[in-house]
Amino acid sequence: MSNQPKQDGCCSGHHCSSEHTHAAKILTVLEPAAASTADGAGVLSAQAIVYRVHGMDCSSCAKSLERHMRSLPAVKEVSVNFSTGKMQLVSDGLPDEAVIREVAKAGYSAKRLERRTAREAVQKDRAGTVLTSLSGAFLALGFLVSLTSVPVWVSTILYALSIISGGLRPARSAVYAIKSKSLDMNVLMSVAALGAALIGEWLEGATVVWLFSIGNFLQTKSIEKTRDSIRNLMDLAPPEAWVKKGDSLTRMSVEEIGVGDVIVVKPGEKIPLDGEILFGHSSVNQAPITGESIPVDKQAGDAVFAGSVNESGALEIKVTKLVEDTAIARIIHLVEEAQEKKAPTQAFVDRFAAMYTPIVLVLALLVIVFPPLLGMGTWGEWFYKALELLVVACPCALVISTPVAIVSAIGNAARNGVLIKGGTFLERAGAIEAIAFDKTGTLTEGKPRVTQVVAAGETEEAILAIARTMEERSSHPIAQAIVAYAREKQVAALAGEDFQTLVGKGVQATIHGEVYYAGKPALFAELGADMSAWQEQIAALQAEGNTLIVIGTRKKLLGMIAVADTIREITVGAISKLKAAGISEIIMLTGDNAGTAQKVAAQTGVDRYFAELLPQDKVDAVKKLQQEGKVVAMVGDGINDAPALATADLGIAMGGAGTDTAMETADIVLMADNLEKLPHTVRISRKALVIIKQNIWFSIVVKLAALVLIFPGWLTLWLAVLSDTGAALLVILNSMRLLRVKS
Missing domain, CATH: 2.70.150.10 (Calcium-transporting ATPase, cytoplasmic transduction domain A)
Structure with missing residues (x-):
């Protein structure tokens, strides 16, 4: 660490020659950082045409559709994402009509997105609603008829009509799933319904189809609501x-x-x-x-x-x-990209589900064959149990337990001015234990202000007049603060000449034939001025967090101007809320001296600080925190702090609404240039982790309970369907609670 005080960013002392001397280095850091954060999920080449697909309510639906489209000779690349309901396709001139027709064959509807700003008309699935209603009507009518003296074949026909009307779409989707060598829920439910009909359980078969149909309808509506939570932002413009x-x-x-x-x-x-x-x-x-x-x-x-x-x-x-x-179009585009990226939990659940379904299917085949051969019951009895196992083999609730929660949480955050770049970063934000803040422009305003003018043998107005004369030609933030203060006090500049910049030290000018200097105390020490009487006051002002500009000639010090950065109004409240949200340690990284750092830390509630840091020293500070076993987030402006942001477990940039670089490179972006949304980010991330765990455990417990209840004969086929679709719907509704978390 350097012994010389450094200002946050890059400028060393007063009047540095460049505001961003590290810009070239930073640009080389940003691009690799951005590349490392993207997992590429669901993203194809730039030539990909994007379609919005309606009707998918499970990731297995997306996989089946993807395999079906990939089987077409004209299709070169295809990616279907359940979370956002989008299909990206690269083909050899396949017309939109053909693509939409093929998607319809698989049981879904599609519409091409011309551009990412296009406002989409709401697509209502009237045919699906009519078919579900007909299935329910035929089922109810058949049940009522079965209670009368009317011949049994009448109710059987009504049950068959219920199965046909409600099962038409699932059966069609099942055919394409089988062709693409995929065993999705449509296949399992279709086999269960047909099996029930074959063994004469027409009421069971019709009930299965109707419950499955209405469950799909409710799931699709709920999931579309989460997808539209961000897409509808476009209507604001x-x-x-x-x-x-x-x-x-x-x-x-x-x-x-x-x-x-x-x-x-x-x-x-x-x-x-x-x-x-x-x-x-x-x-x-x-x-x-x-x-x-x-x-x-x-x-x-x-x-x-x-x-x-x-x-x-x-x-x-x-x-x-x-x-x-526009910023709002980019937000929507980046959020939808983020929602397509799988979180670690989601990837694990998908792998688990991929193993779970085949295992239960094999178990169902064993149940059909071995118990009857061993004389433990009839073939029909065990065939019925096998059908129940097929329904239980559908891991819908488990598979959607994570993506719907992630889509809801990322959508909520985006509506509140926080851009989370993917499920991985959402989960990581929920696990953060320590947050390191850049000081200047993050905890503080980043705009120095004059706090005190010390005059010796001259009036305050005379000191300010000389200082303003020399500083007016400088664009340095400290010089501008002195000029602004002089204007506020209505002190005019004097006539000056021979203006010179003393790089890294200060400025000089000739006023009324006398050469005057303005700069840090070290400048006057070099000039040989006697500063012994000032040392104690200089030390006291610096200990209070001030940067000092001394005014005088080679022989005489006329006075000093103390300049300090001011704490943002919301900083103290934001840090307090972060601690309340469960963050164990707040750290400040600054290039300022230890006195300034200590003062800011005391004013803001920061637990720990690292002072006198160069930009590369901030990287070392972050690594030190990680070596202590902490999961560390770094908050900065997204440019000057790029190396530290890339090193931290989670990089959070501020002011992304006006900074394309920050929007593209950081893991999380606070769109406003303040910290008020950071506590909400931590809360929504931790809430998402809790809800994901609730969903996973609930899904597993329901499946295990259904499996246990099959063999004593306590579980009916329609109850198995109800447990599956009901569990999926409850998981979705539980995840949608994240949409309503307030900041």
């Missing part, structure tokens, strides 16, 4: 905008508007595209993008985002992003 053409306004579709066009947004209207304000000022509600509950004041030069609401004044906005590249 209006489809048309007023475009300024000379002195007139023209109403145009947002797809027709290009970069550089000027749009006009009236008070109360939603902003249709990302842009920069040219004229006007207003209060803008950015909640859909950043999750901020309080509107933000905007004026000329400020950036605005599509989907945010212009609450007061009229704005003229120069468009900076096409409709497909």
Whole structure:
């Protein structure tokens, strides 16, 4: 670690020659970091055409459809993702009509997505609703008829009609599943229903089909609701905008508007595209993008985002992003990509389910053959038990226990201004024990302010006048803070000449024939000025966390200006909430001296700090925390802190709404430039882990209970179906609770 105080980021001391001297190094770190976080699940080449598939309510459905599409000669690559309901396909000129027709053969409906911003019309499965209703009606009518003196064959025909109407779609899907060598739930249920009919259990068969049909209907509706929780954000951005053409306004579709066009947004209207304000000022509600509950004041030069609401004044906005590249479109695109990536738990459950189903199927065959041969009962009795085993072999609830929870949690986080880049990072966020924060711009405002002016033999106004004269030509944040303070005090600059920058030390200028200097104390020590009378005061001010700018000549010190970064208003509350959420240790990493670090730590509630760090030292600090056995998250701005973000178990970037790099590279992105959503991120992640565990254990217990109840004869076929579809529905509903977790 360096003994010289370093400012967070890259600047060493006052007036560094470059604000981001490490930019080149950082860019080389960001791309590998991004590559390492993506698992590539469900993502094909850039030529892939994307289709939205409706009707999939289990990952086995997606696998069956994927295998069916892969069997077509024209299809080169295909990936079907259950979590998002999307199919990506690369083919040798296969027309959309043929693709949609093949998907329909497998029992689902599909629609091509022209672009990621396209608003999708809600597809209602009227045919499925009608068939399910008919199945239920025939089943009820058959049961009522069986209670009368009408011949049995009448009720049998009604039960058969119930099986045909309710089982038409599952049977068709089962055929394609078998062709693609896949044993999904449609196959198992179809065999169970046919088997029941073959042994004369028509009521059981019809009940199985109807329960399965209505269970599928409810599951599909529930899962679509979780998928749409993010997709519906696109509706927040209006489809048309007023475009300024000379002195007139023209109403145009947002797809027709290009970069550089000027749009006009009236008070109360939603902003249709990302842009920069040219004229006007207003209060803008950015909640859909950043999750901020309080509107933000905007004026000329400020950036605005599509989907945010212009609450007061009229704005003229120069468009900076096409409709497909707006922040809200990128959020939706990145979230859907994140939802396609399997979490470790989901991958484990899928492997378990892949072994579980064949094992139970083999067990069902053994149950059909061996007990009757050993004289332990009739063939019909054990065939019925085998059918029950087939139903129990369907691991629907177990397979969807993780993906639906992950989709719901990631969707909730995105609506609250937090972009979680995949199930892996959601699970990791739930396991975080320690969070390391970059200080400048994260815990603090990152904007230095003058805290004190110390004058010796001169008035405060005289010190500020000399300082302003020298600092006005500098773009350094400390210089700008001194100039702003002088303006606030209405102190004017003096006439100066021969301005020079002393790199890393300060500035000098000639004022009224006298050469004056402004810089850190070390500059005046080099100049040979007598500083003995100032040492105690310098040490005291630095211990309070101030950066000192000394004003004077070679022979005489006129005074000092103390400048300090200020704590963000929400920092203390955010850290307190993080501790309440279960984070055991909060750490601060800073390039400032130990005195400044200690003061900020005391003010914010930070448990531990590492001071006087260079950017590479922050990496070492993160590694040290990991060596202590902690799962560590690092929070920074996504650029200067890229090496430390990449090293940590979880990299969290702030201010992603205005930073493409942060949105693309960090594991988790806080869209607003503050910490208020970080506690919510931890809570939703931990809640997701709890719900996933609940779902898995519930699914396993229900299956085991059903297996145990089969052999004493206490489980009927329709109860087996009810336990399967009911368990799946309960797992989905339990996962959907994550959509309602409030920040």
